Amino acid sequence: MNDPIITINGLNKTYKGGFQALSHVDLTIQRGEIFALLGPNGAGKTTLISVVCGLVTPSEGEVLVDGYDNVTDYRQARERIGLVPQELTNEAFETVWNTVSFSRGLFGKAPDPAHIESVLKSLALWEKRDNRLITLSGGMKRRVLIAKALSHEPRILFLDEPTAGVDVELRREMWQVVRELRDNGVTIILTTHYIEEAEEMADRIGVINNGEIVLVEDKQALMRKLGSKQLTLYLNEPLEALPASLDHPELSLSAEGYELIYTYDGHQEEDGHGIPTLLTALEREGITFKDLHTRQSSLEDIFVDLVRA
Numbered sequence: 001m002n003d004p005i006i007t008i009n010g011l012n013k014t015y016k017g018g019f020q021a022l023s024h025v026d027l028t029i030q031r032g033e034i035f036a037l038l039g040p041n042g043a044g045k046t047t048l049i050s051v052v053c054g055l056v057t058p059s060e061g062e063v064l065v066d067g068y069d070n071v072t073d074y075r076q077a078r079e080r081i082g083l084v085p086q087e088l089t090n091e092a093f094e095t096v097w098n099t100v101s102f103s104r105g106l107f108g109k110a111p112d113p114a115h116i117e118s119v120l121k122s123l124a125l126w127e128k129r130d131n132r133l134i135t136l137s138g139g140m141k142r143r144v145l146i147a148k149a150l151s152h153e154p155r156i157l158f159l160d161e162p163t164a165g166v167d168v169e170l171r172r173e174m175w176q177v178v179r180e181l182r183d184n185g186v187t188i189i190l191t192t193h194y195i196e197e198a199e200e201m202a203d204r205i206g207v208i209n210n211g212e213i214v215l216v217e218d219k220q221a222l223m224r225k226l227g228s229k230q231l232t233l234y235l236n237e238p239l240e241a242l243p244a245s246l247d248h249p250e251l252s253l254s255a256e257g258y259e260l261i262y263t264y265d266g267h268q269e270e271d272g273h274g275i276p277t278l279l280t281a282l283e284r285e286g287i288t289f290k291d292l293h294t295r296q297s298s299l300e301d302i303f304v305d306l307v308r309a
């Protein structure tokens with residue numbers, strides 16, 4: 001897949017006062033993907049989104065949105081983007097319908113009640129169209145933010161921390177909404193510091209730390225490449241030490257010799273050190289076990305390793 005919808009080249013951002021929030025950011029977002037930008041607090045996620053959306057001026061670099069430079073062709077670039085901010089702004093007494101219709105008007109688009117209707121229906125807000133925002137639940141308010149961002153028919157949707165501080169049920173509901181949008185052809189870029197969210201949602205994951213993109217990778221490939229697995233064998237008889245034939249850095253003993261732990265990442269098989277080899281060696285040594293357990297390292301382990309580095 002190589003059909004970029006956003007191309008970011010050499011972006012630097014130094015805020016007044018000298019703080020460098022973005023450093024040499026190069027990033028390409030592919031049409032139709034869900035891209036999760038993962039990073040700890042203060043890493044530069046919101047700054048990066050704000051630069052792409054034209055809300056913050058970069059110190060250096062360029063951003064192309066569907067081929068349009070977001071400075072020299074600002075309007076063309078901006079109208080392709082919907083931005084869902086973290087917080088609802090103060091239109092508490094306005095109705096859902098008016099709020100969403102007004103947002104469309106801000107982009108200079110002619111009114112299109114049929115489009116607003118379809119957006120509200122797709123977000124399960126149609127029944128609430130005449131309600132004032134103040135009367136809505138937290139989940140509905142979040143969906144109104146998405147409806148506003150979709151009111152002008154953007155092809156790209158930025159979601160800044162879409163589920164920060166919401167409960168598990170609502171988080172799942174939001175994920176479903178986002179998936180449906182992607183299925184309808186909208187490219188999604190979301191920022192999060194919830195690893196689970198990136199793991200659950202993303203096609204690709206970018207990790208940002210101290211204003212630098214430290215990794216961009218297909219999620220599955222990332223899990224395969226950096227993830228490791230652990231096999232624990234619960235032995236019938238404890239071992240004081242590993243026999244010479246099993247003395248290998250990937251093998252260790254714990255629980256006073258009752259557990260044999262094998263850490264592997266898929267490369268061992270090629271080197272002739274895989275699980276079948278291990279089991280044959282155990283049999284040869286007369287070591288028996290009563291149970292086993294495997295565990296795969298999660299994106300969380302990978303992420304913690306990356307931002308600690």
Ligand SMILES: Nc1ncnc2c1ncn2[C@@H]1O[C@H](COP(=O)(O)OP(=O)(O)OP(=O)(O)O)[C@@H](O)[C@H]1O
Pocket residue numbers: 015016017019021039040041042043044045046047048193
């Ligand atoms: N207007 C500003 N002036 C000066 N510094 C700023 C400004 N906006 C943000 N920063 C700093 O830039 C850094 C990155 O902030 P940013 O909001 O982009 O991070 P973030 O990754 O979105 O964090 P969070 O997850 O907490 O929202 C932070 O150290 C922040 O204090």
